[in-house]
Amino acid sequence: MMAGARLIAPEGFYCLEKGKIYHFLHSNGGTNRVRLVNFCDDGRKIRSHLITLTRFEFEEALEAGFILEDGPADKIPPWLAPVDGLSVAQRETLRISTTESYDQKVNRRFAAISELVLRLGEILASDNPDDIVNAHAKTLKPVQNTSRLRLWFYTYIVFGRNKWTLMPPLHRIGGWDRDDPSYVRRLGRPSPKGKYWGFRADAEMKEKIIEGYVEFRAPNKTANDIYNEIVTKKFGCNAVKRNGKIEFIHPDNEPFPTRSQIRTQIERRFSPRQRSVAVRGAHKTRANTGSQGSFADRLLNVNQCVEFDGYYISEKLSGISEGSAVDSFCVVRGVCGLSGLVVGIGFAEGKETMDAYKMCLLSMAANKVKFAELFGLTIGPDEWPSEGLSRGIVFDRGPGANFDVESAINWLGIFETTPVFSGQSKATVEASHPRDKKSLDQPTYVHSRLNFVQMAKREILQVLMDNRGSDASGRLDDELVFAGVMPTPLAIFNYWDQRGRNSADSMQFHTAIREFLAVRPATIRNDAVYFYGRKYRSAELVATGVFDRVAKDGVITTTAYTLTMCVRHIWIEVNGRLYELDFIRSQRTLDGTVDISLRDLQLYDQMRRKGNAAFYDEIPAVQEFFKKRFKQETGEDWHGGARKTGRPAKNASAQRDEADYDRFIGRAK
Structure with missing residues (x-):
C-alpha cells in the first residue's frame, strides 16, 4: 500500500x-x-x-x-x-x-x-x-x-x-488573480549590522542559491569557497573595502543573500549525507558513516531505495529487413532495495544510455498493466503490482553523470551515483541480472529469431519470472517467516505494501511521459499525425478539431514523445493536453510490422525517402523514353502538329472527312 x-x-x-x-x-x-x-x-x-x-x-x-x-x-x-x-x-x-x-x-x-x-x-x-x-x-x-x-x-x-x-x-472562482503583500526587508532575527539590513530570501533567491550550490560544490572546496562563488557568480556581487571593512556589495543594489541565508537554504534542501558527499567526497563519506551489513538492513519500507543498472543481451537478434544477425540491446532494471522486486525496466539500442534509465523511471512510475500494453503485452495487475517513484535512487556512474537533477527536483529526493573503485555499490541490482552459463569451449554465439520488439517483450516477461521465481530467502525477517510469506521478491513486496510500508510517490502518467520519454519531430496533416512516415490518430485528438484547422495540403510541425523500443503508440501535446495516439493499421498491414523499434521505423522512413527520391529523378527519363519510342513507331513527334488561331473550319472538305470517319467506325447518322 x-x-x-x-x-x-x-x-x-x-x-x-x-x-x-x-x-x-x-x-x-x-x-x-x-x-x-x-x-x-x-x-x-x-x-x-x-x-x-x-x-x-x-x-x-x-x-x-x-x-x-x-x-x-x-x-x-x-x-x-x-x-x-x-x-x-x-x-x-x-x-x-x-x-x-x-x-x-x-x-x-x-x-x-x-x-x-x-x-x-x-x-x-x-x-x-x-x-x-x-x-x-x-x-x-x-x-x-x-x-x-x-x-x-x-x-x-x-x-x-x-x-x-x-x-x-x-x-x-473565475480565475481572478489574488495579490499578496510583498515584504522587502529580510525576515528572521535582526542582523548585527542593523534591524533592517539585508534582503529577504524570496523564492527566486532560494532557487539561485540551490542552483549555485549544485554548480559550484566540490570536495576540494571549503564552505567559504562555495559561498564566495555563489555570491559573485550567481548574484553579481563584488568585494570592496569601505570604511575600513571589506564586504560584499552589489553594483546595482540588487538583493543578495548572507552567508547564514545560504547555509540555511542548503541545509533545508539537502540531507546531511548529500552535503557531506559534496564537501568530502563519496569515499570519505562512506568511510565516516561506517555502515556495515546488508543494504536492506538500513531500509524500513519498500521503494525507499531503488538501484538501477544495465546488462547486455548476449544473443544476436534478427534484422528487420534481411533477418541477418545484428547486435542486441541494453536492458536497464530498477530493483527495490528491501524486497528485491524489479520495479522498472528500460531499453537502449546499443550502449547503456540515459534514455534507457529514463524509460526505466517511466515504467517505475506507471501502472504496469498500462506499460506492458504499450508493447502489446497483456498482464494482470497482481503480476507486477509496484507503481510509483522512489525518492532515493542509485544510478550507474556513466549515465548518471548526465542526469539533470535540477529538472527532477520536484520528485527526486536522494540521487546517488556509484563511486569510482567501488564495485559493490549496487549489489542488489547487479545480483538480480540474468546470466548465461559459461564454458571454456570454443566461443559461440546464438542467432535469435526474435527482433528488437519481440526481445523487449521477452525481457518484460523475464521481469515477471524473476519477481515470482527468484530466491529471496535471505530477505525474510522473523516477522515474515511467522506470517508464512513465500521467499520471493513479489511476496515480500506485497507483504510490506499491504501494511503501508511503501515509500513510493505517485506521478501522473502524462507527467511521466513529459518527464522521461524522448522527443522526436512529427507533423500534423489533415488526416493524421505523421511520425517517420507512419500515420497515428486517436478519437480524442480528432475531437479537438486540430485536423480541421490544418488547411488542405497544409502541415503543422510538432514534436512527439515516443518509446525508443516500440512505436505502437506516440504522444503529442495540443493546447496543453497530452494525447496518446495509436498506429493506424490498414487491411494490408502485416502483424509483424505493427511492433517495431524506433530505429527500424527510422530505417523504413529512410528507405521510403530514398525510393521516392530515385522515382522523382527517373520521371523525366521515363517520359523521354516513351516519347522517343512513339516517334520510332510512327515517325511523328509526341506533340507533332501546328497550333492555329481561331476555330476549326466547317467547310465541305471538313464535312467529307467527318463522313469518312463515321463510316470507318460504323457510326450511323
Missing part, C-alpha cells in the same frame, strides 16, 4: 466514520503509529482531519476486513481534478493578469511548509502532529492560518510530494 492510498471502513473502525474515505499518510515501524488523513471539501472550504492508530490496530483491521482499500492512490487532490492534465504553461497563457505566476503561488505555499517537510519524520513520530504544524503556522511571518497550513502540509505529503498539488483551486 503506497502513500496516498484511499482507505474506507464500511463497518466503521474506531474514529473512522462509516463510508468515509481516508488517505493513508504514514506508517512508522519504529514508533508503531499509523497516520490517516481525510480531506473534506464542501465547495466553500477545504479542511483536513488527521487520526492516529497503532500499527497493531491498523494491521489487525486490514486483515479482518474492517478497513478496505478503495481503489488506487490518488495522484492529485480531488479539488484539482477538473484541471488535471492541463499544463501549467498553458494555464499561464490564458491569464489576463500576471502579477504573480502560478509557479510563484506554489513556491510561496511550499516555502511556508518547507521546514515542516524537512521535519516530517519528527512530526509524524510525535504524539500530536497537528500541534507542531499549528505552532509552526504561528511562528511564520506573516502568521498563517493553522487549518490552511495543515491542509497544505498534508496535501503535499499525501499526493506524491509534488509542489503542484499546492495549486490553489482558482478555476472554481
Whole structure:
C-alpha cells in the first residue's frame, strides 16, 4: 500500500466514520503509529482531519476486513481534478493578469511548509502532529492560518510530494488573480549590522542559491569557497573595502543573500549525507558513516531505495529487413532495495544510455498493466503490482553523470551515483541480472529469431519470472517467516505494501511521459499525425478539431514523445493536453510490422525517402523514353502538329472527312 492510498471502513473502525474515505499518510515501524488523513471539501472550504492508530490496530483491521482499500492512490487532490492534465504553461497563457505566476503561488505555499517537510519524520513520530504544524503556522511571518497550513502540509505529503498539488483551486472562482503583500526587508532575527539590513530570501533567491550550490560544490572546496562563488557568480556581487571593512556589495543594489541565508537554504534542501558527499567526497563519506551489513538492513519500507543498472543481451537478434544477425540491446532494471522486486525496466539500442534509465523511471512510475500494453503485452495487475517513484535512487556512474537533477527536483529526493573503485555499490541490482552459463569451449554465439520488439517483450516477461521465481530467502525477517510469506521478491513486496510500508510517490502518467520519454519531430496533416512516415490518430485528438484547422495540403510541425523500443503508440501535446495516439493499421498491414523499434521505423522512413527520391529523378527519363519510342513507331513527334488561331473550319472538305470517319467506325447518322 503506497502513500496516498484511499482507505474506507464500511463497518466503521474506531474514529473512522462509516463510508468515509481516508488517505493513508504514514506508517512508522519504529514508533508503531499509523497516520490517516481525510480531506473534506464542501465547495466553500477545504479542511483536513488527521487520526492516529497503532500499527497493531491498523494491521489487525486490514486483515479482518474492517478497513478496505478503495481503489488506487490518488495522484492529485480531488479539488484539482477538473484541471488535471492541463499544463501549467498553458494555464499561464490564458491569464489576463500576471502579477504573480502560478509557479510563484506554489513556491510561496511550499516555502511556508518547507521546514515542516524537512521535519516530517519528527512530526509524524510525535504524539500530536497537528500541534507542531499549528505552532509552526504561528511562528511564520506573516502568521498563517493553522487549518490552511495543515491542509497544505498534508496535501503535499499525501499526493506524491509534488509542489503542484499546492495549486490553489482558482478555476472554481473565475480565475481572478489574488495579490499578496510583498515584504522587502529580510525576515528572521535582526542582523548585527542593523534591524533592517539585508534582503529577504524570496523564492527566486532560494532557487539561485540551490542552483549555485549544485554548480559550484566540490570536495576540494571549503564552505567559504562555495559561498564566495555563489555570491559573485550567481548574484553579481563584488568585494570592496569601505570604511575600513571589506564586504560584499552589489553594483546595482540588487538583493543578495548572507552567508547564514545560504547555509540555511542548503541545509533545508539537502540531507546531511548529500552535503557531506559534496564537501568530502563519496569515499570519505562512506568511510565516516561506517555502515556495515546488508543494504536492506538500513531500509524500513519498500521503494525507499531503488538501484538501477544495465546488462547486455548476449544473443544476436534478427534484422528487420534481411533477418541477418545484428547486435542486441541494453536492458536497464530498477530493483527495490528491501524486497528485491524489479520495479522498472528500460531499453537502449546499443550502449547503456540515459534514455534507457529514463524509460526505466517511466515504467517505475506507471501502472504496469498500462506499460506492458504499450508493447502489446497483456498482464494482470497482481503480476507486477509496484507503481510509483522512489525518492532515493542509485544510478550507474556513466549515465548518471548526465542526469539533470535540477529538472527532477520536484520528485527526486536522494540521487546517488556509484563511486569510482567501488564495485559493490549496487549489489542488489547487479545480483538480480540474468546470466548465461559459461564454458571454456570454443566461443559461440546464438542467432535469435526474435527482433528488437519481440526481445523487449521477452525481457518484460523475464521481469515477471524473476519477481515470482527468484530466491529471496535471505530477505525474510522473523516477522515474515511467522506470517508464512513465500521467499520471493513479489511476496515480500506485497507483504510490506499491504501494511503501508511503501515509500513510493505517485506521478501522473502524462507527467511521466513529459518527464522521461524522448522527443522526436512529427507533423500534423489533415488526416493524421505523421511520425517517420507512419500515420497515428486517436478519437480524442480528432475531437479537438486540430485536423480541421490544418488547411488542405497544409502541415503543422510538432514534436512527439515516443518509446525508443516500440512505436505502437506516440504522444503529442495540443493546447496543453497530452494525447496518446495509436498506429493506424490498414487491411494490408502485416502483424509483424505493427511492433517495431524506433530505429527500424527510422530505417523504413529512410528507405521510403530514398525510393521516392530515385522515382522523382527517373520521371523525366521515363517520359523521354516513351516519347522517343512513339516517334520510332510512327515517325511523328509526341506533340507533332501546328497550333492555329481561331476555330476549326466547317467547310465541305471538313464535312467529307467527318463522313469518312463515321463510316470507318460504323457510326450511323
